[in-house]
Amino acid sequence: xxxxxxxxxxxxxxxxxxxxxxxxxxxxxxxxxxxxxxxxxxxxxxxxxxxxxxxxxxxxxxxxxxxxxxxxxxxxxxxxxxxxxxxxxxxxxxxxxxxxxxxxxxxxxxxxxxxxxxxxxxxxxxxxxxxxxxxxxxxxxxxxxxxxxxxxxxxxxxxxxxxxxxxxxxxxxxxxxxxxxxxxxxxxxxxxxxxxxxxxxxxxxxxxxxxxxxxxxxxxxxxxxxxxxxxxxxxxxxxxxxxxxxxxxxxxxxxxxxxxxxxxxxxxxxxxxxxxxxxxxxxxxxxxxxxxxxxxxxxxxxxxxxxxx
Numbered sequence: 001x002x003x004x005x006x007x008x009x010x011x012x013x014x015x016x017x018x019x020x021x022x023x024x025x026x027x028x029x030x031x032x033x034x035x036x037x038x039x040x041x042x043x044x045x046x047x048x049x050x051x052x053x054x055x056x057x058x059x060x061x062x063x064x065x066x067x068x069x070x071x072x073x074x075x076x077x078x079x080x081x082x083x084x085x086x087x088x089x090x091x092x093x094x095x096x097x098x099x100x101x102x103x104x105x106x107x108x109x110x111x112x113x114x115x116x117x118x119x120x121x122x123x124x125x126x127x128x129x130x131x132x133x134x135x136x137x138x139x140x141x142x143x144x145x146x147x148x149x150x151x152x153x154x155x156x157x158x159x160x161x162x163x164x165x166x167x168x169x170x171x172x173x174x175x176x177x178x179x180x181x182x183x184x185x186x187x188x189x190x191x192x193x194x195x196x197x198x199x200x201x202x203x204x205x206x207x208x209x210x211x212x213x214x215x216x217x218x219x220x221x222x223x224x225x226x227x228x229x230x231x232x233x234x235x236x237x238x239x240x241x242x243x244x245x246x247x248x249x250x251x252x253x254x255x256x257x258x259x260x261x262x263x264x265x266x267x268x269x270x271x272x273x274x275x276x277x278x279x280x281x282x283x284x285x286x287x288x289x290x291x292x293x294x295x296x297x298x299x300x301x302x303x304x305x306x307x308x309x
Contacts, residue, residue: 055203122275159289192225205247234276
C-alpha cells in the first residue's frame, strides 16, 4: 500500500503536468515537420509473424493466436521497407510502440524501457546523408518549438534547453573506439556540448554493408550531449536478395520465418532506402532535463519495474 501512496504522490507532482504539456508539443512538432516535407503517416503494427531480430538478446515477446505464433513488434523495420513499395509512400513515418523484453543485466539502465515508442521514418531511394540531415533538422525544429511554446513548463522543471546552432559532428565508430575503447559512446556523450552522429556499426542484417567494402556499414547513431546517451539508430537498408541472404547467413539466422520477406526481395520489389527510429521517451527525457527515463512516464516500464500498474 505504501507503493500505491507513493505513486499517487507522483501523480500529484507539478512536474507531471509540465512534462505532459511538453510531450504533446514535442509530438506535434515531430509530426508536423515530416508532414510539411510530404511524408505519409502510417499507423503502427503491433504483431506480426516477424519483427526486428535486434543485435542483442532479449526474451521472446510472442502471443499464440489460433494456430499462429505472432511476435509483438520490436521495431517496424520490415514493415517500413514493405510500405515504401505502396503507391504514394515514398516517405513515411510512424509513432511506433515497441516491446523489447530486455535481460535483467541492464536493470540499472536509465535509458531502457521494456515498452517504449519510436518516431520511426523511412525514405525511398534515400541515403544516409539525406537521413542524417533530416534528423538534425527534425531535432533542432522540435527543440525550437518547445522553447517557443513551453517556457513556463521548462521553468517548472528547472530546465534551460540548449540551442544547437552548428551542424552535428559526424564520427566513425572505428576512430572513437581506437581513442576511447568500447565505452566510446558514453565517454563522448559526457564530453559533448551538442548532439553528434557515429557511423559504421556492425549490427542487424538489414543495415546496409557499404558496397565494395566488406565489414563497413552505412549506418549511424545520434548521441545526445551531457551524458544523455543514444537518441536514435538508423541506416541505409539492404534491399538486394543475394546480399540479404549473405548477411542473414553471416549471422547464422533461421531463414524460414522470413520466407515472405525474402520472396519480396527475390522478386526485386524492395527499394533502396534509409531511415531511423528516434526514441520518443529519450527525447522527452533530454528536453525535460530528467536523468532517469521513468521520470517522464506515468507508468514505470523500466527493466527493474515491479509493474505496480
